[in-house]
Amino acid sequence: MKSGLRFLMAATRCEIAELQQLAHTSELVNVTARLVHGLQHERGLSNLYLATPTEPDSQPLRDQMGECQRTVQALLACFDTLHDQANHQVSAHVGHGARLFSRIAYVLHGLDALPHLRQRVLQRQWSAPQATAAYVKLIAGLLAVVFEAADSASDPQVSRLLVAFFNFMQGKELAGQERATGAALLAAGKPDAAGQQRLLHLIESQDRCFQIFNDFASPALRQLCAQSQDPMNLAELERMRRLACTTPTSGALDCGLGPAWFHCCTRRMDELMNVETQLAHDLMTLCQEKIDAAQQTLQGWNKWQQPPAANPSAEDEDRQAMVFFDELPAPLSDPHTLLDAALPAVAGGHSSQVERSILQLVREQSLRLQTMGAELDTVRASLTERKLIERAKGLLMAHRQLSEVEAHKLMRQTAMNQNRRLSDVAQTVLAMAEMLPPAR
Amino acid sequence: MKSGLRFLMAATRCEIAELQQLAHTSELVNVTARLVHGLQHERGLSNLYLATPTEPDSQPLRDQMGECQRTVQALLACFDTLHDQANHQVSAHVGHGARLFSRIAYVLHGLDALPHLRQRVLQRQWSAPQATAAYVKLIAGLLAVVFEAADSASDPQVSRLLVAFFNFMQGKELAGQERATGAALLAAGKPDAAGQQRLLHLIESQDRCFQIFNDFASPALRQLCAQSQDPMNLAELERMRRLACTTPTSGALDCGLGPAWFHCCTRRMDELMNVETQLAHDLMTLCQEKIDAAQQTLQGWNKWQQPPAANPSAEDEDRQAMVFFDELPAPLSDPHTLLDAALPAVAGGHSSQVERSILQLVREQSLRLQTMGAELDTVRASLTERKLIERAKGLLMAHRQLSEVEAHKLMRQTAMNQNRRLSDVAQTVLAMAEMLPPAR
Numbered sequence: 001m002k003s004g005l006r007f008l009m010a011a012t013r014c015e016i017a018e019l020q021q022l023a024h025t026s027e028l029v030n031v032t033a034r035l036v037h038g039l040q041h042e043r044g045l046s047n048l049y050l051a052t053p054t055e056p057d058s059q060p061l062r063d064q065m066g067e068c069q070r071t072v073q074a075l076l077a078c079f080d081t082l083h084d085q086a087n088h089q090v091s092a093h094v095g096h097g098a099r100l101f102s103r104i105a106y107v108l109h110g111l112d113a114l115p116h117l118r119q120r121v122l123q124r125q126w127s128a129p130q131a132t133a134a135y136v137k138l139i140a141g142l143l144a145v146v147f148e149a150a151d152s153a154s155d156p157q158v159s160r161l162l163v164a165f166f167n168f169m170q171g172k173e174l175a176g177q178e179r180a181t182g183a184a185l186l187a188a189g190k191p192d193a194a195g196q197q198r199l200l201h202l203i204e205s206q207d208r209c210f211q212i213f214n215d216f217a218s219p220a221l222r223q224l225c226a227q228s229q230d231p232m233n234l235a236e237l238e239r240m241r242r243l244a245c246t247t248p249t250s251g252a253l254d255c256g257l258g259p260a261w262f263h264c265c266t267r268r269m270d271e272l273m274n275v276e277t278q279l280a281h282d283l284m285t286l287c288q289e290k291i292d293a294a295q296q297t298l299q300g301w302n303k304w305q306q307p308p309a310a311n312p313s314a315e316d317e318d319r320q321a322m323v324f325f326d327e328l329p330a331p332l333s334d335p336h337t338l339l340d341a342a343l344p345a346v347a348g349g350h351s352s353q354v355e356r357s358i359l360q361l362v363r364e365q366s367l368r369l370q371t372m373g374a375e376l377d378t379v380r381a382s383l384t385e386r387k388l389i390e391r392a393k394g395l396l397m398a399h400r401q402l403s404e405v406e407a408h409k410l411m412r413q414t415a416m417n418q419n420r421r422l423s424d425v426a427q428t429v430l431a432m433a434e435m436l437p438p439a440r
Numbered sequence: 441m442k443s444g445l446r447f448l449m450a451a452t453r454c455e456i457a458e459l460q461q462l463a464h465t466s467e468l469v470n471v472t473a474r475l476v477h478g479l480q481h482e483r484g485l486s487n488l489y490l491a492t493p494t495e496p497d498s499q500p501l502r503d504q505m506g507e508c509q510r511t512v513q514a515l516l517a518c519f520d521t522l523h524d525q526a527n528h529q530v531s532a533h534v535g536h537g538a539r540l541f542s543r544i545a546y547v548l549h550g551l552d553a554l555p556h557l558r559q560r561v562l563q564r565q566w567s568a569p570q571a572t573a574a575y576v577k578l579i580a581g582l583l584a585v586v587f588e589a590a591d592s593a594s595d596p597q598v599s600r601l602l603v604a605f606f607n608f609m610q611g612k613e614l615a616g617q618e619r620a621t622g623a624a625l626l627a628a629g630k631p632d633a634a635g636q637q638r639l640l641h642l643i644e645s646q647d648r649c650f651q652i653f654n655d656f657a658s659p660a661l662r663q664l665c666a667q668s669q670d671p672m673n674l675a676e677l678e679r680m681r682r683l684a685c686t687t688p689t690s691g692a693l694d695c696g697l698g699p700a701w702f703h704c705c706t707r708r709m710d711e712l713m714n715v716e717t718q719l720a721h722d723l724m725t726l727c728q729e730k731i732d733a734a735q736q737t738l739q740g741w742n743k744w745q746q747p748p749a750a751n752p753s754a755e756d757e758d759r760q761a762m763v764f765f766d767e768l769p770a771p772l773s774d775p776h777t778l779l780d781a782a783l784p785a786v787a788g789g790h791s792s793q794v795e796r797s798i799l800q801l802v803r804e805q806s807l808r809l810q811t812m813g814a815e816l817d818t819v820r821a822s823l824t825e826r827k828l829i830e831r832a833k834g835l836l837m838a839h840r841q842l843s844e845v846e847a848h849k850l851m852r853q854t855a856m857n858q859n860r861r862l863s864d865v866a867q868t869v870l871a872m873a874e875m876l877p878p879a880r
Contacts, residue, residue: 007519010544011540011541014537086454101447105448113764116762367835370830373827390810
């Protein structure tokens with residue numbers, strides 16, 4: 001009996017360790033979301049600054065850069081904590097840790113380069129599109145960290161929330177790219193087909209992300225998301241979207257719309273940020289609630305560690321041991337009731353009742369963990385699409401010596417030309433991998 | 441640069457920690473396989489002993505029980521190591537650890553009860569079918585531990601081997617049950633329809649297990665499996681299977697066939713054990729090879745931890761940092777060559793070449809880990825069938841107050857009656873879960 005209880009408790013301690021690790025990861029995701037929002041703002045201000053022909057005021061941009069850099073420092077501290085924990089294997093991110101660390105390794109290069117990028121912007125050495133592309137790349141690296149966190153979560157409920165979070169962040173980033181693309185179109189004064197196609201693509205992908213967010217978020221979060229966006233602002237955005245996308249290339253766009261467009265998009269992104277704050281809050285709360293619940297269960301079991309009946313008779317011992325080969329009664333729902341109900345039996349010397357209760361708890365725990373595992377697999381399946389795209393991009397880079405940007409462009413263009421989804425194109429690329437010329 | 445390298449290495453250290461954990465788990469699987477084989481032998485001898493009407497010689501059975509108990513002790517030591525490791529979180533089985541521990545908790549109850557079961561057998565208090573059912577239940581618990589180990593492996597190649605191992609063990613256990621069922625049929629002297637149906641079911645399920653083993657095992661293992669079975673013995677087995685399964689219930693079975701049947705089945709199981717020994721060996725070798733390779737990679741990177749160029753110029757530093765926003769060259773294949781090729785460049789002061797190389801290594805590592813993750817998902821999908829059955833059984837136990845044996849019987853009978861696969865019936869049960877009466 002004692003040994004079974006010991007491992008019942010060990011299983012719960014494992015769950016707690018995993019949840020604590022998830023709480024750390026959630027904190028990381030939270031700081032990452034703040035940094036991404038800061039960088040999106042910085043990108044917007046950079047665009048304005050670089051687009052202004054004569055000596056613009058650099059102060060708002062410098063302020064934002066300073067604030068953003070403080071969030072960078074906070075994120076670096078998070079990374080360091082994670083690194084130290086893994087090094088001392090206090091709570092090694094076993095299972096998916098390697099992938100998460102690999103994503104962090106990548107994005108660190110970008111964060112190291114950020115001050116140098118800012119120099120080029122402030123000194124107006126780069127054009128607005130160049131700067132935009134650089135920020136997009138850095139933010140994509142940060143989103144990949146969040147993606148890996150969602151994929152590595154070991155609890156289905158937390159994983160659901162992380163999937164919702166990732167898709168929300170992704171949608172918001174596409175909204176940010178829409179702002180830049182639309183601003184460039186309006187600034188040019190005349191529409192070009194490629195820009196219009198790109199804008200439509202961004203709007204469509206954005207909607208898909210928010211749809212997945214809706215599928216995975218709680219009703220309260222969905223409601224918050226719907227309420228936090230001002231309908232007037234949305235209507236204005238849709239009107240300008242229509243203008244930008246449908247004006248024939250022979251026609252002209254009103255350059256004066258530029259500031260209105262920028263303002264409208266920025267306002268929407270700030271509204272979306274409020275949802276992210278709530279998401280981060282919900283995530284931390286959920287982790288903590290689950291840790292507390294598991295710890296309470298563990299404590300309830302703790303008192304059973306010492307066998308209460310001293311010197312059981314050989315007959316008692318035999319009856320107790322053979323419970324395994326008996327049939328079990330139907331399960332109860334509350335783990336505490338189950339053991340507490342057995343307490344009088346123990347006092348009376350019938351320790352086989354305790355054995356029966358523990359065995360039943362073990363069965364219930366096992367069933368619960370299996371159900372959780374199945375739910376987790378279902379949630380993770382929603383991430384497959386992006387994984388396919390990532391892997392196909394990597395393959396194209398390796399086999400066809402393309403840069404990341406080129407590989408993505410090639411796949412996106414193929415999808416547009418063949419009117420297929422990007423993930424379908426990715427699947428084809430992966431299926432054809434054998435036929436591609438080998439890497440060097 | 442330094443920070444990126446640090447996490448590149450941290451990712452590899454994570455991989456090593458996971459592999460070391462897998463090596464521990466493999467050792468556990470190895471000892472479990474030996475114990476299962478020992479228990480199968482013990483079950484066979486118990487059957488013979490209990491079936492013999494007059495004072496049989498108990499010595500062979502006692503010897504086997506003694507040997508088996510030593511393997512039990514070895515397994516308990518493995519469990520203890522695992523428990524202590526998890527408790528000190530040296531290498532917590534994070535992610536799937538809770539499930540593995542839960543399975544261990546369950547089987548420990550059975551191992552505690554084993555000496556009491558043996559008393560009943562030696563004192564002839566139980567019938568052969570009763571004893572068989574008890575051994576079957578205990579072995580099923582041990583197989584569940586191996587199943588969880590296969591499901592929790594973080595490396596696709598190791599996972600493949602564990603899936604092959606689990607299915608092989610499962611097939612061999614069904615062969616053991618076939619031995620007992622056939623022996624009972626022949627001992628009765630006249631066939632009964634239920635026994636014949638059960639025998640056919642065992643043969644069919646066995647074949648499916650060995651088929652999955654074939655799908656996942658290396659060609660060398662498949663060959664060993666084919667060669668280790670004596671064709672004469674197999675032909676004799678098939679002949680007796682035919683007799684036992686096709687003799688009409690109005691006819692009679694030759695009781696004298698009993699010993700030949702038992703001998704033939706036992707010989708086959710011993711032959712299969714040789715394959716398990718090789719499987720265990722391959723598993724340990726694979727883990728060690730992978731650990732060695734990862735450690736070598738890590739050492740190759742170690743020397744890059746100290747930045748070789750002292751006091752780089754601001755210009756150098758800038759060029760180095762901005763590599764992130766450049767395009768990367770096409771990847772190379774050998775991580776050592778890549779960094780070593782950069783060495784002269786560093787000596788000459790062009791540290792941006794090193795940055796480029798590290799960034800490329802990070803990309804390649806990331807792609808490799810993603811590919812591994814996708815392969816792992818594919819391998820784990822092969823375990824879905826059994827997971828469905830387990831969960832459905834648990835649901836039936838909880839909602840319809842059935843014992844484990846009853847739940848399994850109900851599903852098996854439904855599958856036979858409707859001529860559907862057990863996993864299809866399980867899926868229906870899970871789909872209907874909402875409609876079942878709630879658990880008390």
